[in-house]
Amino acid sequence: MAKVYRVFVEKKKGNDIEAGQILEDLRGNVGLTGLEDLRIINRYDAQGLSDAEFDSAVKQVFSETNLDNVYYDLKIDDGWKCFATEYLPGQYDQRADSAAQCIQLLTAGERPKVASAKVIAVKGDISDDEFEKIKSYIINPVESRVASMELPETLDIKTDVPADIVRIDGFIEMSDDEIAAYHDSMGLAMSVADLCWVRDYFKNDEKRNPSLTEIKVIDTYWSDHCRHTTFATQLDEITINEGKYSAAIEKALDQYFEARADLYAGRTDKIVCLMDMACIGTKYLKKHGYVDDLDESEEINACSINVDVEIDGKKEPWLVQFKNETHNHPTEIEPFGGAATCLGGAIRDPLSGRAYVYQAMRVTGSGDPTTPFEDTLDAKLPQSKITTGAAQGYSSYGNQIGLATGQVTELYDDGYVAKRMEIGAVIGASPKENVIREVPQKGDVIILLGGKTGRDGCGGATGSSKAHDSHSIETCGAEVQKGNAPTERKIQRLFRNPEVAKMIKRCNDFGAGGVSVAIGELADGLKIDLDKVPKKYEGLDGTELAISESQERMAVVVDKSDVEKFENLARKENLESTVVAEVTDENRLEMTWRGDKIVDLSRDFLNTNGVVQHAAVEIEAIGDDEYRTQVPSALEKMTNAEALKANLSRLEVCSQKGLVERFDSSIGASTVLMPYAGKYQLTPEEAMVAKIPLIKGETDTATVMAYGFIPKVSRWSPFHSAAFAVTESLAKLAAVGCDPSKARLTFQEYFERLNDAPTRWGKPTAALLGALTAQLGYHTPSIGGKDSMSGSFNDLDVPPTLVSFAVGVSEASKTASAQFKRAGSTVKLVEIPVDGETGLPNYDKAMALMVEVCNKIREGKVLAAGVVKEGGAAACVCKMAFGNKTGFTFETKLDAKTLFAPLQGSFVLELADENDFDGITLGTTNDNGVFIIDGTVYTADELIAEWTSKLEKVFPTDSGKTAKMPIDVPLYKERSIFVAKNKVAKPKVFIPAFPGTNCEVDTARAFEKAGAEASILVVNNLTPADINETIDKMVKEIETSQIVMLPGGFSGGDEPEGSGKFIATTFRNPRVSEAVTKLLNCRDGLMLGICNGFQALIKLGLVPNGKIVDIKENDPTLTFNTIGRHISSMAYTRVTSVKSPWFSAVETGDVFAVPISHGEGRFVADEDVMKKLVENGQVATQYVDLDGNVASEMPFNPNGSVCAVEGITSPDGRVLGKMGHCERKGDNLYGNVPFEKDMKLFESGVKYFK
16 A cells, blocks of 8 residues: 655744634634634645655645745644644545646656645633634534544545445335325425326336436436426416505516517417516517527527627627526535635536636625624524635636636625525627537537536535525535636636637536536437546446536537547647537437446426426515615714715625725736726726637727616515616616617526415515516516525525626727716716606616716716615715715705615716706815815715725735835836847747646737737646656747746646645756756746746746746745735836846836736745845836835735835846736726836837847
8 A cells, every 4th residue: 555645834924824814713703812823734645656756745845945834743732722624525625636736747657646634723711612613613514524633544535336226116106195205205306296297207108116316317407406496387376465566566467468478379388487577578579679689599508699899990790698607505505615616607608608708797695794703593604704705715716717807796684694695697708600509410429528526516406496494504515516717717728719619519517417417408319328427536326427516517519520639629728528428319318327227218208397386476565665765774863974974884885895806807808997996996896897808809899797786675675676676787887888778688586485485476576577677668688597596594584686787798998987087076966767656767768868878978978977876876976986085075965865875776977067967966076085065074084994994804905014124125227238149030938828827818919919929838737648748848849939938827726825836846847947947048038927927936946046946945935915815906016127128118117007916926035135136126016106105015015025026037137027917908908097007028028039
């Protein structure tokens, strides 16, 4: 048996950011004030290595000399208590996986086995009960457990050979009562009536007992998650209770039945159901000529519209696809994994439609995250842990895959304590010619592409379809999938290749239901060989292989003749692909495992989706307390001046900047609006806008997405809430200069478990009827959506939720931002017109107003626009002012309703001419930085402090730490005299793409636009032979290139606990290292590393030494930001030295706004090192404030770098490493943040060789 090695690694004092955060969390949130200190020691076990290989792995992979302490025998001092925690067996551990891959790159041999754990040691006055409380707070039993401290004999997963799949003896003879008992014993999601239907099918049609797998597959297929059984339930009776707005609901119901009569005349197969209510608006509008851009096919991946994209002055047909996805149940029980796979699943829908997904929006619903730990409900995680863990998971996945998150909003309502809402909405695009949709034919094959299959996610579809109680939460850990963003990134790159895309006849992603649904839906007749499904580990039985929802997998249908070509192209992207099924003409779904046909079902039976359920609907009368037009109760009896300040600290209104900054908002170099506008980056934008992503060429065509929903409006009236949610989402499009009349919608419905209660059914019915009135009234269809109908926990229910997402197409150059633009402007509240009888928007007038706002924004007559939501017009004014710290003088004695009522969908407009719009004049902007209201004066800083304080302990924006500034760094104006002797007309740039790299395309585009030839090499590490072949290719690329560029990303997921290790390990290969040395010493070459690339350069010693060296304890490095989280924003940086040829196009002292996005950007160096760097002009760029002064504190020094260092060079300047993403550049990007954006780095690098 191979030896198991063990090592412990702990961050040195000052670098132990994570330990400090958990210590403060336990003290502040859990109340363990007796806790004095806390240590985190990462434990690694490795098997399959020699002594020498393990020693190298410890030094280069598991630890870093200048950051970590290493122990081979962990001794815990007296006075300390400790425990270890690890993932449950079978759960994906990215840290261990990345370590194993990195070690394989080091040894070029077989991939070793690696297991990781965390040892938590605590010191202080802690009782045994409090120690157990610490364990329960840190360990989520859904995914983790207490780990043994003993060294295991082996890391091989001990598995028994699974038993044969059983047939359920006597099933077809069971009585209805026996079926009901069996149903309860199996915990099935389908109804008892469904199971009786299954019994009758097997008895009468198949004339045999089913296998266990067949029952599980049917249960999965018919789950609410997969087949929307709640939405497909027949509504036999709809009663509307008498009330103020009952006539309005009656009229909406009449509209629905009139549309049915128009569309379904003479048909008897179209039942009245929620699904029909959700879809009928689009059908009706399409028939009557209002939907002319819909892309329709049998393959349904996501909402898809035809768009003309102007590229280099020529219009080309493209498809824009968008999708919203929820992972409410998984995120509730395992926040990190649930939220990560929410985004992963959302991406895979348009990706399966061959679209490149380039921007995401996150809208979530949470209970109050400031709720004390002791008030947490039994069997629930604390709200703060759910919301912070979910933010970590979603951002981790999006940041790794390289997806810009353009907007993040969390909605707070006590109802979301029942079950969290986690929505990911994404938008993608592709040239239309790349999308070939054909009907699969007999003999076509199904290729399974991407990740391997494990037990994670088994039962996810059925689990998310159930209501939950205290007991069920404890038993559903296997239902949560684990995400692997680097693998999905590879699939994105593969599908972006036109040669690959055009081979795909049909594609389905592995979301809910696993193989049984993802492959099972691709064709009517299928034979699936489960033995061919790649496994993460042995021991899985046929049922698990059929329903596992392991992530990052795609099922594609290709012609048999294209298999070899497809698999070769997949291999080039470092992806595994396997033929697992064949299309037949038998109209049956068959699965075999170990030679046993364990599934053999009629397609016609599967497609029945079970017994049609029946329900009665009672829509309750709507109360008179109309939330939308009322002053919030928290502000009652206050003066306007008092309410102005108090309003900003309300949970529904306060700043979420500390949450939003965790998400990379600029990756892809297509972001038109950063999430926050103004020089202080404090004005939240109303919508997200991004240019269509191109590999070649330039475009001004941009997509826009916005959401609409206020929970408390929906609690008052789900009917009105849905109509105003649509209105809000459309108004937000108008507010950024996008024509709302051409928008398309998609809805997210999230409701309580309906059971058999007519009043509960009344809530989604009312909401969908309200949404239907908006679609018909605005002539704007909802062409997609997602329903989640299990928002209940014990006696708690989520608020009735219908979130509207609006998508439009605009121009980047015509996009407006929300911050006030100048002093002296008149600002007005322009209310959305409302029909007094129905309480709904007057749709014709409302759309006319929205279009007018849009047009006048594009004409420059409206300088800035905000849309009223929670907080009312007053909060809207404040937030529009904060971005530039513009002051505001309110009109005197304004009505409290005008200022504070959430008049959803109304506009706050900064006007170039005060006579342009009728409305209520709110006041005038001023340049004094003060707010004056009814004689009371506040400074902008006072109000900003009030706005930002509420969630500061949950989502901090300031680390509270000042960066070390041991010496002054003067400007270094002397330019390098180094000249390239080897002149090249078109220099070649080598760009390696490691697993986790995500900036290679942006970087290649930047170099190509500057006149270089860019060559991207995907690093393949599937086998030792692949690694050796990659090394050969890498050496040749370096030998034939003038520039080596190490792009940004998360190589290896920035694991194990440290960034850039994949890259640094590979470049220490003797052959690669020699090629780099010759490039720099013999061929006058250049090197550039940005973000992850900078991290690799400094870990190789190339900066600051100019050569690859062994790292010593006092060498400079990059480590975790002092705030302990990822930061994405625009950073202000000055050019401090122009010694490097990379800065030949700029002058010292020039200041630029550059996108940053990193978790490990803090530059660390001692005083002696800093003196040498400064004396030699190697400090290239520094973080500065708005006045150009070097910054020591957040936000201007975003990571706590010593001397505010953002970039450094080698001694001669030819190797440059910097954190800011200068490659993310282009016309009309980041237009809502001032300063010049382009340092001309790439042009300077190319010019050096001319």
